Structure formats: structure tokens, C-alpha cells
Amino acid sequence: MERALPALGFQGVGGVRIGRMVELEAEDAERLGELCEKLLANPLIEDYEIERLDSP
Amino acid sequence: MIWGVLQFPGSCDQRDALHACGLAGEARLIWHEERDLSGVDAVVVPGGFSYGDYLRAGAIARFSPAMAAVAEFAAAGGPVLGICNGFQVLCEAGLLPGALLRNRDLRFLCRQVELVAQGADSPFTTGIEAGERLSLPAKHGEGRYFAPPALLEEIEAGAQVAFRYAAGENPNGSARDIAGVVNEAGNVLGLMPHPEHAVDRLSGSTDGLAIFQSAAGSLV
Numbered sequence: 503m504e505r506a507l508p509a510l511g512f513q514g515v516g517g518v519r520i521g522r523m524v525e526l527e528a529e530d531a532e533r534l535g536e537l538c539e540k541l542l543a544n545p546l547i548e549d550y551e552i553e554r555l556d557s558p
Numbered sequence: 559m560i561w562g563v564l565q566f567p568g569s570c571d572q573r574d575a576l577h578a579c580g581l582a583g584e585a586r587l588i589w590h591e592e593r594d595l596s597g598v599d600a601v602v603v604p605g606g607f608s609y610g611d612y613l614r615a616g617a618i619a620r621f622s623p624a625m626a627a628v629a630e631f632a633a634a635g636g637p638v639l640g641i642c643n644g645f646q647v648l649c650e651a652g653l654l655p656g657a658l659l660r661n662r663d664l665r666f667l668c669r670q671v672e673l674v675a676q677g678a679d680s681p682f683t684t685g686i687e688a689g690e691r692l693s694l695p696a697k698h699g700e701g702r703y704f705a706p707p708a709l710l711e712e713i714e715a716g717a718q719v720a721f722r723y724a725a726g727e728n729p730n731g732s733a734r735d736i737a738g739v740v741n742e743a744g745n746v747l748g749l750m751p752h753p754e755h756a757v758d759r760l761s762g763s764t765d766g767l768a769i770f771q772s773a774a775g776s777l778v
Contacts, residue, residue, distance in 0.1 A: 522613075541621070544614055544650065547657045547704060 521548075525555075559583030559774045562598035564628070564644075566590045566619045571605035571641065571754060578754040582770035590622040600637040600681070600773050601628050603644030605697075605752055615658065615700045616646030625651055637681040637773050638746040642698055645738070645748030654741055654748045655713055656705035661698070662731025668697040670763070671751055672724040673737050678717055679744045685772040692721070692765040694751035696729060701750040703732035703739070713739060720747055 504518040524542055528534055534552050543550040561579035565572045565587055572587065579585035579602060586598065595601065608619035619625065625647065632638045632653050640648040648654040661667060670693055677688025686692070705713060710733060713719060721738035728735045730750075738749025753766025 541617065542613070544617065544657055546706070547659060 560597055560599050561585045561602060561770075562588045562595055562600070563602045563604055564588050564590060564624050565604070566606075566608035566622060566624075568608045568610050569604050569606035569643065571643075571752065572602075574752075574754040574757075575602045575604040575641065578757045578766065578770050581757055581767065582774035588624055590619065590624045593623045593627045595627045595631050595636075598631070598636075600639065601631060602754075603628070603638065603640040603647050604754070605642030605644060608643055608647065611643075611700070614646075614650065616643060616648075616650040619643075619647045620651040629653060632741075632746050635743065635745050637776075639682055639769070639773070640746070640748035641752055641754060642701070642750055645750055646700065648746060648748045653746050654739055655709055655718070656703055656736075656739065658700050658750070659702040659704050660700050661702055661729070666697070666699040667701075667729050668695070669729065670694070671696045671729055671737070672727050673721040673749075673751060674724050675721055676717075676719045678720040678740045678747075680720060680740045680747045681745065681773045681776040682747045682769045683720060683772055684776045685768050691724060692753075692768070693756070693763040694753055694766055695755045695763075696751040698730070698750055701730040701732065703736040703750070705733065710734065716742060718742065721749055721751075 507515045538550045563572050563575045576585040646658050649657050673692045675686045675690045718740050719736055720740050722735040723737050740747045753769040756763040756766030
């Protein structure tokens with residue numbers, strides 16, 4: 503990605519990191535952390551953040 | 559000696575694994591939904607692209623019923639060999655330490671590599687001496703071995719590095735040139751290169767045979 507950007511005319515862009523966004527609907531928000539740690543992310547090599555999109 | 563070779567949707571190297579195991583005993587295919595490992599003396603988790611490497615390589619396969627059975631088998635001391643995607647599955651399952659990242663050069667690589675055995679204690683290396691060199695094919699996009707510094711020290715201190723890429727041969731940026739590791743108990747081995755593709759003169763090197771024959775020998 504980072505190497506492709508100058509070729510497209512974008513200079514001065516660095517530190518490119520690509521992650522993953524997972525959207526889901528959960529009836530019980532309590533176990534979401536566990537879900538992230540067990541499946542969605544590998545805690546050894548990935549961080550994760552949980553953001554609630556609907557209004558509480 | 560009965561080998562159980564797992565197959566997940568997307569696995570492809572179970573075929574050569576079955577062939578290689580067949581040269582060192584009898585081989586049985588175990589579909590990922592099977593939980594029954596009775597009669598199996600050693601398990602192979604093969605290479606390929608289980609679940610298309612979706613989410614992360616090995617991340618979904620590790621939750622299969624067969625892997626639950628393999629975890630029990632390993633906890634009881636049963637020999638488990640993970641090759642390439644199998645290595646990734648075992649790391650995701652926590653049966654081996656560390657993780658495999660995208661190759662340093664971000665490219666899928668497919669070439670012969672030279673490994674140096676490190677003398678780690680495992681049923682799969684009893685016939686391989688420390689310092690012995692093995693020529694095996696490597697083909698992977700996510701083969702860069704990683705562990706946080708503290709864990710890396712533990713692995714080294716515990717003599718858990720089974721194979722390193724020979725000097726100048728590290729094709730993917732693996733930490734400390736690590737190509738394969740064993741668990742603390744030594745009964746589980748994972749490596750990125752493919753011993754099952756190196757058991758017949760027709761395909762070049764036969765250095766992979768020693769890994770299968772060692773396990774067969776250590777059960778006699």
C-alpha cells in the first residue's frame with residue numbers, strides 16, 4: 503500500500519497499517535471482549551477496539 | 559503405526575501428507591467434523607488454505623471438532639505435527655507458542671529452503687541430529703514466525719526451536735530464523751516448510767522422510 507501511494511501521486515504518506523473492521527449485532531454486549539480475544543483478533547499480534555454504534 | 563491426517567475445507571496438502579505418512583505406517587484421513595481419534599498414534603495437521611485463510615490463517619480451523627480432539631490428544635502426550643497451515647492452526651489453537659505473520663516481503667513465496675535442525679527433543683526429530691541440514695520446499699504467504707521478546711527468550715531457553723533457516727536462507731523474516739518450534743512437552747511440532755513434499759526422489763529432496771520415520775521409530 504505504502505509503496506503504491508507515490509505511484510498514484512500521493513507523497514509524504516507513511517506508516518500505513520491495514521486492519522479489519524467487523525460489524526455485528528449482539529444481544530448481549532458483555533461477552534464481546536471475549537469474542538474479540540478468542541476469534542476476531544489474535545491478541546498476540548493484534549489489538550482491537552469495540553465501538554457501539556446504536557444509541558444505548 | 560497409525561497416522562491421522564486432518565482435512566479442513568480448503569486444505570490441499572493432506573494428500574501428500576497421507577502419502578508421506580503411508581511410507582512410515584498407515585495413514586487415515588480425518589475430516590474436520592470427526593471427533594474420534596481412537597487408534598491414531600500420531601496426528602498431522604496439513605498445509606493448505608483452510609477456510610481460505612479467512613480472518614487469519616488457521617483462525618477458524620482451530621475451532622473445528624477435530625481440533626478439539628487433537629487438543630485432548632496433545633494434552634495426553636500424543637505426537638502432533640503441524641505443517642505450514644497446520645503450524646498456523648496449532649499456534650492459533652495455543653498448542654504451540656507464537657504466531658505466523660505475513661512474509662516480510664509481502665509476497666507469497668514458493669521455493670526450496672535449507673533448514674538446520676536444532677536438536678529439539680520431539681518424536682519427529684529423534685532420527686535427526688542437531689546441525690543436520692534438511693532441504694524442503696516452502697510455499698506460503700504468512701510464514702514469518704513471531705513471538706514477543708519475552709516469549710522468544712522462553713522458547714530459546716526451553717530448547718523449543720526445532721529448525722532454523724540456514725544462514726542467508728530465511729525467506730520470510732522469521733524471528734531468529736525460526737522455521738519450526740515444539741511445545742514445552744516436546745510432543746507437538748510445527749514447521750512452515752513441507753516435509754511431506756520431500757519424500758520421493760521424483761520431486762527432488764527426500765529429506766522430509768526423516769520427520770515421519772522418526773515418529774514411527776519412536777513408537778516401536
